[in-house]
Amino acid sequence: MLGTQFTKGSPNWLDLGSPDTGAAAAFYRAVFGWEFRSAGPDSGGYGFFQQGGATVAALGPLTEEGAHSAWTVYFQTPDADATTKAAETAGGTVRVAPFEVMDAGRMACLTDPAGAEFAVWQPGTVKGLERTSATNTLLWAELHVPDPESTLAFYRTLFGWRWSRMDAPGMTYRVISTAEGDQEEASFGGAAEVQNEGDPSRWVPYFTVEDPDAVSRTAQGGGGSVVLPAADIPDVGRIAWLADPFGAVFAVMKPMPRG
Numbered sequence: 001m002l003g004t005q006f007t008k009g010s011p012n013w014l015d016l017g018s019p020d021t022g023a024a025a026a027f028y029r030a031v032f033g034w035e036f037r038s039a040g041p042d043s044g045g046y047g048f049f050q051q052g053g054a055t056v057a058a059l060g061p062l063t064e065e066g067a068h069s070a071w072t073v074y075f076q077t078p079d080a081d082a083t084t085k086a087a088e089t090a091g092g093t094v095r096v097a098p099f100e101v102m103d104a105g106r107m108a109c110l111t112d113p114a115g116a117e118f119a120v121w122q123p124g125t126v127k128g129l130e131r132t133s134a135t136n137t138l139l140w141a142e143l144h145v146p147d148p149e150s151t152l153a154f155y156r157t158l159f160g161w162r163w164s165r166m167d168a169p170g171m172t173y174r175v176i177s178t179a180e181g182d183q184e185e186a187s188f189g190g191a192a193e194v195q196n197e198g199d200p201s202r203w204v205p206y207f208t209v210e211d212p213d214a215v216s217r218t219a220q221g222g223g224g225s226v227v228l229p230a231a232d233i234p235d236v237g238r239i240a241w242l243a244d245p246f247g248a249v250f251a252v253m254k255p256m257p258r259g
Contacts (some may be wrong), residue, residue, distance in 0.1 A: 002132045002139060002188045006076045009159030009178045011141045011188055012128030013074035013121045014205055015058035017067060018246050021045055024059055024069075027222045027244050031215060032136040032207065054130040056137045064095075069246035072109070072119050073141045073203045075159060080106045080122040083158050087112075090157045101126075112154050114145035115201040133208065139253060140206035141189035144199070148174055148191040151201075163191065169233065171195075204241070206251040212240040215252050219244070 006012040018024035025036035028049060036059060038047040046060035062069065077083040080098040087110045088094060095117065096109035105124040111117050121128065132138045145151045152174060155161050160179030165172055171193055177186040194201065209215045212230040220226060223245035230240035237255040244250070 002141075004127075004129060004132055006123075006128045007178050007180050007186075008076055008078060009155075009161055010076045010128075011073050011138070012076040012123070013058070013119075014071060014129065014138055015046075015060060015074075016069070016071050016244075016248055017060060017062045018069050018244075018248065019062050020246065021047075021059055021061050023223075024244060024246065024248075025049075027219075027224060028059075030222045031218050031224075032209075034136070051131060051134075051136060056129060056131050069244070069248040070117070070202070071205050071248055071250055072117060073205060074107070074119040074121040074128075076128065077120045077122050077159070080108050080120050083120050084108045084110065086158050087154075090154050092154060098122075112145070112151055112201070114147065114151045116143060116145055116151070116203055118203055135208055135210060137207060138205055139208040139255070142204045142206060142251070143176075143189065143191040143202075144194050144204065145191065145201040146194050148193060152176070152191055162186075168192070168236075202249070204249055204251050206239075206253045209252045209254055212238050212252045212254055216240045216242060 028034050034049040036047055037050055048055045049057040084094055084098050091113040093111040098106055098108040100106050103124050104126040106122040109119045152163055162177045162183055163174040165174055174191040175187050176189045177183045216226050216230055219242045225243045227243050228241035230238055232238050237253050239253045241251045
């Protein structure tokens with residue numbers, strides 16, 4: 001289960017790049033009730049989505065030419081430079097070389113060999129998200145690539161991830177855990193084959209909600225779209241995939257109660 005006691009390889013930050021941060025902030029306020037707080041006058045428009053004063057995600061303007069609006073999942077590393085070098089050696093691509101974010105931490109933006117974009121965060125004064133796994137916050141991170149086994153092997157060289165296979169409707173699903181602790185308790189996400197030809201390789205963040213159907217209607221009313229309508233997944237919960245008005249894909253989930 002995703003928490004905020006982050007270890008190596010944990011998803012510890014999440015942000016959205018958008019061409020219109022004002023409109024994006026309004027959309028996610030309607031969908032999740034988040035408030036947006038600027039990181040300051042020198043932040044270049046970057047700021048934090050908050051729930052009751054706790055940071056649950058972040059938002060910034062797109063800065064790369066030709067970049068598309070998307071959510072980016074960050075994984076904790078004790079050494080952003082070493083992880084970046086390991087990613088290059090293992091067949092990944094460096095989109096943004098490691099750099100300091102003032103005293104908050106050090107980060108790099110990378111792409112795995114299958115083309116899924118992600119980032120790494122080496123904590124300084126900012127350890128990571130302040131609230132996860134609560135209603136309207138990040139619950140799960142899911143990787144969709146053509147060959148999950150080979151791509152997960154890439155991440156294992158970076159973070160030491162473990163995974164277990166389980167049968168899911170129409171696919172084999174891999175539940176991913178960090179290297180430390182009980183494997184089930186350390187799980188934070190999963191990996192599956194890309195289902196439709198032409199779909200991109202990507203990480204998709206899942207947010208826990210009380211009613212995926214109602215959230216889907218709110219998203220549509222706010223200019224977003226439904227990518228995959230709400231459906232029940234046996235022994236997992238009810239899930240829907242959505243996109244915001246600028247095409248950034250995310251998922252919402254009402255988990256099955258844990259017995």
